[in-house]
Amino acid sequence: MSTGAQEIATPADAFEFLDAPVTGDVTARSPVSLFWRRFRKDRVAMISLAFVIFLFLVAIFAPLIVSVLGLPGPYKQNLGLLGPFGEPTGPTLKNPMGVDRLGRDVMSRVIYGTRVSLEVGIIGAGVSTVIGVVVGIFAGYYRGWTDTILSRMMDVILSIPLLLLGLGIAAACSVKGCAAGLIEPGLPVIIFLIALGSWPFVARIVRGLVLSMREREFVEASRALGASDTRIMFREILPNLTTPIIVYASLLIPTAILIEAALSFIGIGIRPPTASWGGMIAEGTEIFNTAWWLFAFPGLALLLAVLAFNLLGDGMQDALSPRNTR
Numbered sequence: 001m002s003t004g005a006q007e008i009a010t011p012a013d014a015f016e017f018l019d020a021p022v023t024g025d026v027t028a029r030s031p032v033s034l035f036w037r038r039f040r041k042d043r044v045a046m047i048s049l050a051f052v053i054f055l056f057l058v059a060i061f062a063p064l065i066v067s068v069l070g071l072p073g074p075y076k077q078n079l080g081l082l083g084p085f086g087e088p089t090g091p092t093l094k095n096p097m098g099v100d101r102l103g104r105d106v107m108s109r110v111i112y113g114t115r116v117s118l119e120v121g122i123i124g125a126g127v128s129t130v131i132g133v134v135v136g137i138f139a140g141y142y143r144g145w146t147d148t149i150l151s152r153m154m155d156v157i158l159s160i161p162l163l164l165l166g167l168g169i170a171a172a173c174s175v176k177g178c179a180a181g182l183i184e185p186g187l188p189v190i191i192f193l194i195a196l197g198s199w200p201f202v203a204r205i206v207r208g209l210v211l212s213m214r215e216r217e218f219v220e221a222s223r224a225l226g227a228s229d230t231r232i233m234f235r236e237i238l239p240n241l242t243t244p245i246i247v248y249a250s251l252l253i254p255t256a257i258l259i260e261a262a263l264s265f266i267g268i269g270i271r272p273p274t275a276s277w278g279g280m281i282a283e284g285t286e287i288f289n290t291a292w293w294l295f296a297f298p299g300l301a302l303l304l305a306v307l308a309f310n311l312l313g314d315g316m317q318d319a320l321s322p323r324n325t326r
Contacts, residue, residue, distance in 0.1 A: 038319040045315020051308040059115045066108050071095075074112040074275045078103040088291045098293040100283060106293060109275040110301050116276050117257045117305060120187065124194030124256035129249040131195060132202025133241070137233050139203065140210025147207070154200035162197040163262065169193070170268035186271045190263055194256045202248055206241060213237055243320045250313035254306040261302055277302045 039045060058065060072078065081103045083089050090098045097107035139150040169189055213219065214237065222232050263269035264278030272279065277298040284294025 035319050039315060042315045042318060044311055045319070048308040048311040048315065051304065052312055055114055055118060055305060055308070058111060059118045062111050062115055065111055069107075071108040071111075072105050074104065074109040075273050076104065088287075088294065090291070090293055097297045098291070100280075100294055101287075101291075106280070106297055109280060110277070110298050112275040113277045113280065113298060113301065114305075116187075116270055116274065117260060117302070120190055120194065120260040121253040121257045121309070124191050124198070124259070125249055125252035127191065127195040128198035128252055128256075129202055129245065131199040133206050133238070133245060135199065136203035136206025137210055137238065140207040141214055141229065141233050141237070143211070150203070151207070154203055157196065158200050160197070162193060162259070163266065165196075166193050166263050166268050167266070186269075186274075190260050190269055193263065194259050197259070198252055198255065202245075202252070205244060205248060209241055209244060210237055213240060247313060247317045247320060250309065250316055254309040254313075257302070257306055257309070 066073065078099070079086075079102075081089060081095065081099045082101075086101075088099050088101050088103075089095075092098070095105050095107065097105070097110065099105055100109075135150055135154075139147045166189070169192070210233075219232060219236060222236050227236070260269055260276070261278030261281070264276045265282045267282070270276035270279055280298040281295045281302070284291060284296075284298070288295055
C-alpha cells in the first residue's frame with residue numbers, strides 16, 4: 001500500500017476483538033441491587049425513607065426519648081401548668097409544645113401517638129394486603145362463578161360507608177365487644193374497619209393481573225407437568241406479583257393512618273387516655289382560637305407522616321417499574 005493511503009481492514013481483522021480475552025469480571029445485578037440503584041437516585045424518596053425510619057425509631061424508643069428530653073409522661077396530669085382560669089398554656093422551654101386542658105405535655109403525647117399510628121398503619125395494611133391478594137388470586141385464576149361471586153362481594157363492601165359502619169360497630173361493641181370478643185373497642189375495631197374497607201382495592205388489582213398472567217407460557221407449562229392449582233397460584237403466579245403488591249401495600253399504610261385519625265377524631269377510635277393524633281386534634285378543635293398548639297402539632301405530625309409514606313410509595317413504584325432504565 002502507498003504511504004498516503006489508509007489501509008482497509010479485512011473481515012478477519014475487523015472481528016479480531018471477538019477473540020480478545022476478557023480482562024474484567026462481568027457480574028449480573030440482582031433485582032434488589034437494581035431496585036436500590038434506581039431508588040437512591042430519587043432524592044425525595046430517600047428523604048422520605050429517612051423520615052419514615054425516624055418515625056419508627058421514635059415509636060420504638062418513645063419512653064427513652066421522653067426521658068432524655070426531660071418531658072413528663074404522656075398521661076401525667078399537672079394542673080399547676082394551667083393558666084389562672086384553668087386554660088391550657090402554650091409552648092415554653094419546659095413544655096416545647098404546650099400542655100392540654102388536663103396539664104398533660106403535648107410533645108410527649110405526640111411522640112407516643114407515633115406508636116399508635118404506625119401500629120395501625122402496618123397491621124391494617126398488612127391484613128388488607130393478605131386478604132386482597134388471596135381473594136384476587138382466586139377470582140382471577142378460577143374465573144366463572146368464583147370470579148362473579150367474589151367480584152360482587154368487593155362491590156358490596158366498597159359501597160359501605162366506612163365511617164357510618166364504624167359508628168355502628170363502636171356503638172354495638174362499646175361494652176363487651178363483638179364476635180365472641182374478637183372485635184373489641186379501640187384498636188381492634190380500627191384494624192377491623194381498615195381491613196374491611198381496604199382489601200377490595202388490593203383484590204381488584206391482583207385479579208386483573210392474574211387474569212392476564214394465567215394465560216402465560218410458564219403457567220401452561222406448569223399445568224402440563226401436572227402441577228396443582230394451589231401450586232400454580234401461590235408458587236408460580238404469586239412471585240410475579242411481588243412488585244405491584246409491595247407498591248400498593250406501601251400506599252395503604254398512609255391510608256390506614258388517615259382512617260385511624262378520622263375514626264379517633266369522631267370519637268370511635270383509640271380510647272382516652274391513650275395518645276392518638278386524631279384524638280388530640282379533636283380535643284384541640286374545640287378551643288382552636290385560644291389554644292392552637294393542641295391541634296397544630298399533632299396535625300403537623302400526621303401531615304408529615306402521611307406525606308412521607310406517600311412519597312416513599314411513589315419512589316418505590318418508580319424504582320420497581322420495568323420501564324425505569326436509570
